Structure formats: C-alpha cells, structure tokens
Amino acid sequence: MKKKMFYIRDCLIILIMTAAVLLDTFVVSQKYTVAAERDSSHETAAPVSAPVITGTSYQDENISVSISTYRYNDTDIYVADVQISDLSCLYSVLADNTYGKNVTEKTSEMALENSAVLAVNGDYYGARNSGYVIRDGVLYRDKASGDDQEDLVIWPDGSFEIITEGTVSAQSLADAGALQVYSFGPALIENGEISVGLNDEVGRAKASNPRTAVCEIEPLHYLFVVSDGRTDESEGLSLYELAEFLETFNVKTAYNLDGGGSSTMVFMGELVNNPTTGGNRVSERSVSDALCIGY
Numbered sequence: 001m002k003k004k005m006f007y008i009r010d011c012l013i014i015l016i017m018t019a020a021v022l023l024d025t026f027v028v029s030q031k032y033t034v035a036a037e038r039d040s041s042h043e044t045a046a047p048v049s050a051p052v053i054t055g056t057s058y059q060d061e062n063i064s065v066s067i068s069t070y071r072y073n074d075t076d077i078y079v080a081d082v083q084i085s086d087l088s089c090l091y092s093v094l095a096d097n098t099y100g101k102n103v104t105e106k107t108s109e110m111a112l113e114n115s116a117v118l119a120v121n122g123d124y125y126g127a128r129n130s131g132y133v134i135r136d137g138v139l140y141r142d143k144a145s146g147d148d149q150e151d152l153v154i155w156p157d158g159s160f161e162i163i164t165e166g167t168v169s170a171q172s173l174a175d176a177g178a179l180q181v182y183s184f185g186p187a188l189i190e191n192g193e194i195s196v197g198l199n200d201e202v203g204r205a206k207a208s209n210p211r212t213a214v215c216e217i218e219p220l221h222y223l224f225v226v227s228d229g230r231t232d233e234s235e236g237l238s239l240y241e242l243a244e245f246l247e248t249f250n251v252k253t254a255y256n257l258d259g260g261g262s263s264t265m266v267f268m269g270e271l272v273n274n275p276t277t278g279g280n281r282v283s284e285r286s287v288s289d290a291l292c293i294g295y
Helices: 002-026 107-113 170-175 239-247
Strands: 030-034 057-059 063-072 075-084 090-094 098-101 116-121 133-135 138-141 150-154 160-164 180-182 187-190 211-218 221-227 253-257 265-267 289-294
Touching: 063 116, 063 239, 063 265, 063 289, 075 265, 090 107, 107 116, 107 265, 107 289, 116 211, 116 221, 133 170, 138 170, 150 253, 160 253, 187 239, 211 239, 221 239, 239 253
Parallel strands: none
Antiparallel strands: 030 098, 057 063, 063 075, 075 221, 090 289, 116 265, 116 289, 133 138, 133 180, 150 160, 150 180, 187 253, 211 221, 211 253
C-alpha cells in the first residue's frame, strides 16, 4: 500500500513539475523591457501627397508595395514587392511594445498599432530562450542558439547578410551598427544561389508548411513572401521548394522566418494570406514580433 502511495505521489510531483515547465515555456508572460522608441532623427517624412492605394498596391514618394499571388506546387504564395527610399521605412515591432517571453499579439494588431502599410510575422523570438535579438538597433538578447545558427542581419545601408552565431557575437553586430538581427532561418538563398539543402527543415516542422520569408533584391528593394499550407486548397512548401520559387525572382539573399501557424501577411490592415493555427481553418496566431513597412 505504501509503495502504491509513494508511486502516486511521485507521479503527481512529476506531473506538476512538467505542467510548471510547460506553462513557463509556452504560456506565462514575462515582460523584461519596454521596446525602445525608434530614432526619429533620421526618419523619412510622411508623404506630402496622398498615397495611391488599391487592393494589392500602395504608392507614395517613399514607399512602393505591389502584391501578387502565385500558384506553385499546389500552394498559394503571396509576394509583396517592396521598394523604399530610406531604411527608416523598414522597421521591427514587438508585441505589446515589449521585449519579453510569451508576450504576444497578432501580426494584424501590431501592424495596426504601428501604422504599417505591410507587415509579416518575425522570428517569434519569445518562444525560445536563445538566439540573437536586435531590433531597430537595440540589442535585447545576446545568448547564442548554437555555433551553426544562421541569422539574418539588416545593415544601415539596407543590405542583408547571413551570419552564424558561432562566428560573431551579438554585441559585435550591435557595435557595427546592425539594425535588425533575426534568429530563425535557415538562409534560403545567399549570393543569388540556393543555400538550403533538399532535406533541410526547421526542427520538427512538417516537410510541407506555411512559410514566411524576406528577401533582398538590392538594398532598399525587397520581397516579403508568405505561403499558405495545411489546407485543402494549399499543400504548403518545403524549405527547398520555397528557395526554388524565390530563385526565379533573382533575389540576392533570402531568409526563412517563423512559419507554420505563425505565417501571416497583412496589407493596409487586412489579412492577405490564410493563416492556419489549430488545423485546417483560417485563424491568426499571436506571435512575439513583426517586420513592417511604413512610417
């Protein structure tokens, strides 16, 4: 009888400890730092004349966005061709304007709160305890995920660079002027060539998934890309399939951001794609951060 009681007690302890770890990892919000305000001293002024806006495009003196939909490997892919006059029109936002763990908002909410013309989800840094985080020039996290972790760096001239966390510290990147560092990956295209392998995947991700990627054609000329997946209408893409698709646009650099249920594109406050959180249904997931075009 005592052995049975001890066994039940031990099982309960293990269950409670496991629940506590899961809650701390995925549910309980921990707010560390209010996001720093963007430096307005170099920001591009708002347009003088009214922008020309359609259901798939935006045009003013500083920002040009044109969204096209493609069908590739039984999947709908949404490509926003973006050209900006100044890098201040490209910026990161944090959920609830706060750096922390499990602090989340929907991409559409962050876009609305930050006057974004266009927004896609970022790297969901808050779901992990490591991986460099630099947003709008502010270093928030300098703990590396691993020597081989590939990060995207956006420099003040608008150029993209892929680095590995084992070769450079986050502090060095910040000191060198990095404006954004995203830690998800992997890199899809480097120097115009596919850099991801046929069988590469993100952790335990499915081979065919909704995807989010950001690409540089040249400084200040970018593609924001989101694909559907996990639905009857769209199968989804492997990383290599996404890289193959992006290669046709002659991009110089392409980087994979958080995908799956996180993949979201928002244009002028409206969802462009069909996010799928919780199965085969349209439902937008709350995430830690977003990458935006706007003022």
